[in-house]
Amino acid sequence: MRRSGLLAFLCMALVLIAGSRLAFAExxxxxxxxxxxxxxxxxxxxxxxxxxxxxxxxxxxxxxxxxxxxxxxxxxxxxxxxxxxxxxxxxxxxxxxxxxxxxxxxxxxxxxxxxxxxxxxxxxxxxxxxxxxxxxxxxxxxxxxxxxxxxxxxxxxxxxxxxxxxxxxxxxxxxxxxxxxxxxxxxxxxxxxxxxxPIIGDAAGIDLLHQVQWLQTFKGYVVDAVEPVAFVLLALMVIGLISCRTEDTYRWLAAALILLALLRANQAVFYWSDVLSSRFSDIGTTVILRPLVLAAWTLAWRDWFSVNKYSWLRYFVSALTVVYLVFALLGRPWFMPDAPQGLKVAADTMVEGVRVAFAALYLWIIGLGVIRLAKPSTYLAALAAILVGIGLFATELNAQGVPGIWFPYGTGVARGQYAYALFIPLLFLLILMRSVGYARRRQPTE
Known part of the structure; x- marks a missing residue:
């Protein structure tokens, strides 16, 4: 009886196990x-x-x-x-x-x-x-x-x-x-x-939803499309300063504005169209434009604040730029994907170090310019340089815990976008002030 009871128990257990498997395999x-x-x-x-x-x-x-x-x-x-x-x-x-x-x-x-x-x-x-x-x-x-x-x-x-x-x-x-x-x-x-x-619904409801989704996408990147236009217009004004034939040079400022316009416009172009693939966008921004933008703005403020007596400065900026380009390329996941992970980490660390060096050089130029040219227009230029720097060194500010984005009316606006919005009219004022000054100096004296 015990054996038969044990067999019956085992049979029932097998049936229950099989049943549970069938239920799981629904x-x-x-x-x-x-x-x-x-x-x-x-x-x-x-x-x-x-x-x-x-x-x-x-x-x-x-x-x-x-x-x-x-x-x-x-x-x-x-x-x-x-x-x-x-x-x-x-x-x-x-x-x-x-x-x-x-x-x-x-x-x-x-x-x-x-x-x-x-x-x-x-x-x-x-x-x-x-x-x-x-x-x-x-x-x-x-x-x-x-x-x-x-x-x-x-x-x-x-x-x-x-x-x-x-x-x-x-x-x-x-x-x-x-x-x-x-x-x-x-x-x-x-x-x-x-x-x-994803969302399912009748055709009319989905069409209305689609319009709302596109509006949110448009609002999210419209600033990235508008600010580059302003940068290009400012670059044209700077080219007008170059034509004044003064002892000052503004070529790097014009180049910096155009490069920054390309960098900022990338976001809107990528998310609004199929013009740029993710890989091409990454090459253009991370590997090429970011190093060039830092170099151009550093040299632009060097010229603006007349900190150009140091002949080594140009070579140092060039060396930093080349190092940034090389190691930014080495650190990308799509470049040499089979390379040791340690190499990728080392490349990223080197890029971080170069960016810190650029930031220190950038602040040094601003500080030296303010000390040497202590006047109201210099203070305004220093403020303009700091506003641009807030956008250029966003990664470093994030590492310090500075809030990077806010959501007014449900739309994300980055810290750099606010900074550039203040910088644009300020630089316009500075260019206008210098243009007026050059025009007055060119008038014949009685």
Whole structure:
């Protein structure tokens, strides 16, 4: 009797274990959505898995062993850049710190629209770094170019994807899958994957939402488009000073304004269009423009404050610039990706040291100019130089704990943007004062 009782117990245990496995192996959970003329964010639960496999877009694939991800944001949450609402942390904070590459999100959605209106999906407005959207196993589109061995990343902008229509009445069921690529350039402690959930709704509602999303994107980078125009106009005024044929030189000031305009405009161009890829933008800004901008502004203030009796200064600035260019290139994740991590860390450390050297030299020139030319216009020029320096040395100020961005009216405005907004009219005044002074000196005396 004991043996038979033991066998019966084992049989029951096996049945329970098998039953639990069958329950765990259920297909993708179905999220039920009821729509009228409205939109609903698809916060989850999403099935998530790192890696890449074309079969993961299929409706027949069993993703029950995948982990679950919830994209529900905290009340009032937004990103730390332009203020996009609905922000959640990426996979680096969800158990995949340091991972870059492919990952997939899957969700089965049953939609009861209550109307015959076509359904659309608004793509996620913030993704590290780009994505493709599959619905019922078919590619509908996405952001970036996936034709190469590695995707080419462009700025993720608001997008609309019409969903397939259904001939049957009642709820429509879709298998929605996102294939996400995170570029090593975007690696960070809070980064990875989808940060703002996609939104489903009727065509009219999604169209209105799309307009609001674009307005937020436009507002977030409009300052980066307007300020460069002002810099170029100031450069034209400076060129007018050069034509005055005085003993002063302003060539470096004109060059500094134009280079800064290119650096600032990069943000708007990248996020508003597909003109610049992430890689090309990184080369232009991190490797080329940032070193040149620091060098140009250092030499521009050297000339403005007449601190040009030190012949070594030009060679020192040139040497710092070359070192910055070389080590900025060595430190980029896409350059020599198989190089030892220690080399990348050493390169980044060298760049930090060069930037500190530039900052010290920059402040030394301002201080020396104020001491030697103690007059009201010099103090105004020193203030202008400090305002530019707030934008140029943003990384160093961040390291000191100085707040870097504020969100007036829900739109992110960086510390440097405020500084440049004050600098532009101040430099205009300084150029005007010098132009008037040169004009008076050129008038014939009675």
């Amino acid at each position: 297909p993708t959970q179905v999220a039920h959505v009821t729509l009228g003329h409205s939109t609903v964010p698809l916060n989850g639960p999403w099935r998530f898995h790192v890696g890449d496999d074309p079969r993961w877009s299929s409706t027949d694939f069993d993703d029950s062993a995948w982990e679950t991800v919830d994209l529900t944001p905290a009340p009032g949450a937004h990103d730390g850049d332009v203020g996009l609402p609905g922000y959640v942390s990426g996979w680096s904070r969800r158990g995949h710190a340091g991972y870059t590459g492919y990952a997939w999100y899957r969700m089965k959605v049953s939609v009861d629209s209550g109307t015959d209106a076509p359904l659309h999906l608004a793509g996620p407005t913030l993704v590290d770094s780009t994505y493709q959207l599959y619905v019922d196993g078919k590619l509908l589109g996405g952001s970036g170019d996936f034709s190469g061995t590695r995707p080419t990343v462009f700025g993720v902008r608001p997008s609309i994807f019409p969903l397939p229509s259904s001939s049957s009445d009642g709820p429509k069921t879709y298998l929605i899958a996102f294939r996400v690529w995170m570029d090593p350039l975007d690696a960070g402690e809070d980064n990875g994957g989808i940060h703002v959930a």
